[in-house]
Amino acid sequence: MPTAEASSPHIVTPTLPAGGRGLDELRAHDPELADILLGEAQRQASCLQLIAGENFTSPAVLTALGSPLANKYAEGYPGHRHHAGCELVDLAERLAVERATRLFGAAHANVQPYSGSSAVLAAYAALLVPGDTVLAMSLAHGGHLTHGSESNFSGRWFRIAGYGVTRGETFEEGGLIDYEQLRDLAHRHRPKAIVCGGIAYPRHIDYAAFREIADDVGAYLIVDAAHTLGLVAGGAAPNPVPYADVVCATTHKTLRGPRGGLVLCGADLAQRIDRAVFPFSQGGPHMHAVAAKAAALAEAARPEFALYAHQVVANARTLAGALAAQGVRIATGGTDTHLIAADVSALGVTGMRARGLCAAAGIVLDKYTLPYDTEPCTAGSGIRLGTASVTTQGMREEQMPQVADLIVRALREERGLAGEVAELVEAFPPYPG
Structure with missing residues (x-):
């Protein structure tokens, strides 16, 4: 990754913070790939x-990602693995779980999802069966692929009803979640779950209103906080955990960690969420990524x-x-x-x-x-x-x-x-x- 050193006023000469001997070996054995890595560092710089x-x-997160934990197969959960030699990676996963639950005030955390989409898949798998109705933000109004795209598992396995945002008298006045429409749609479709969150919604979401509507129709409330969970960690956005049955998120984006997913839930759903991640939708977790999540969660608590x-x-x-x-x-x-x-x-x-x-x-x-x-x-x-x-x-x-x-x-x-x-x-x- 880049440093401030430059060979000209407008061309930064990049290095990799976790490079050292590893980068030298990569250059020696695979200069073509080394050039790609350095080229990306140049682009970012x-x-x-x-x-x-x-x-x-952070360099700490990158160090964890490039650590020997990448070598370890660890199907299962701490204390209940399918492979021997997991004592130390168990400690890393327990550390990530403890840090996540403490940081967000959740009873339970699963830090194994490979991505935000994997986290949402686990939430659906834990709470729903194919054919159930889900009320989620329309993709045309900023919803994610996992909120009902026909090319995604969500649109193929579930009946999706979409809610949208207001048109407004001016462009600047519109674009807000229409909570009255949301309530009407919930009563019309009687969804098994309501999904709250999107990929392009710039305003804080009224989680209490979503919770009230979900309770009105007996639906689970799933919050997709992929974009905002880092802001929640820093106290710059409302925390959805007290309102949601399940919170799904990414550990990159505003949380500034490795690319990966995270699920938060109450103790009543912990076993169902864990089983939905493994063995239902994933195999062995990427333990180097789990360790990197632990590093990022520690940083986010500072x-x-x-x-x-x-x-x-x-x-x-x-x-x-x-x-x-x-x-x-x-x-x-x-x-x-x-x-x-x-x-x-x-x-x-x-x-x-x-x-x-x-x-x-x-x-x-x-x-x-x-x-x-x-x-x-x-x-x-x-x-x-x-x-x-x-x-x-x-x-x-x-x-x-x-x-x-x-x-x-x-x-x-x-x-x-x-x-x-x-x-x-x-x-x-x-x-x-």
Whole structure:
């Protein structure tokens, strides 16, 4: 991964924090692959990383990911493994579980899911049977693939009813969860479970309202907190644990850990969740990833992480305001989280075109199909971006107007921006030397 050392004003010479002998051996035995790793480090060191679901892990997390725990087969759970020699990896998993339950106030945690999608699959498997009705956010309004896509297990195995967001008299006034519609749909469809959460919703969710509606119709409440659980850990977003039957999340994104999943639940569902993860939907856990989750959870419990989480939100709000000042329409008029959804059509581009123009300038973000979008989903009218990565790098509110200016200039097809972007990122290296 990169350091601040540079061979020219705009080209960062990257190294890997966990490199050392391992990287030297990789160079010797597989220089082609070593070049790919170093090339990715170069890309991260010279581009603005604004994808809402990405972040930079700490060197401690990377060290755990590259540790000998990657070698251990450990099907089962601590104290009940199917393979010998698991005494030490048992300690690592117990540590991750203890840290997760303490951090989020949950009775039980399962830290084995390979991804956020695996975590949601486990929740469905624990609570539902194929053919059950699930009420979840419509994919056209920001729901995830696991909330009912026909190409996903959720849409193939369950009957999905979708709820949406308000249209609003103006674009900025719309985009909010329609709780009255949600209540009406719940009473009409009588779902076995209601799924709360999405991939592009920038506002805090009223978990108490979801809980009340779920209770009204006798449904389980599953919260998909993949994007926000890190903000919850830092006290910058409401905690869904007291309201939900099951909380599913990723351990990357705002939690700043390794790519993987996490499930939180009450003691009454602990055994069902564990069995839904293993043996129902997964085999042996990735113990190096479990150890890395433990490292990230320890970091998230520290006071400095709370400062970080609040800074992520402050940066997002400042960036949203700066974009709006330059004619970019911001969904819901702002954000409560790390995430910004914006309409770029007023600048004469689609979301897909915007993504390409930004990429050419070294600005990495996603295109987004807005609710009620008139563009096809392959193009979209919007972009989706987040501030978790740039905040990890040390950027603050004072850098956000510059970031917004670079984005808008890229969308207006101004050339020669890559040097300015690289110069900004070079001042805030992901892994300072």
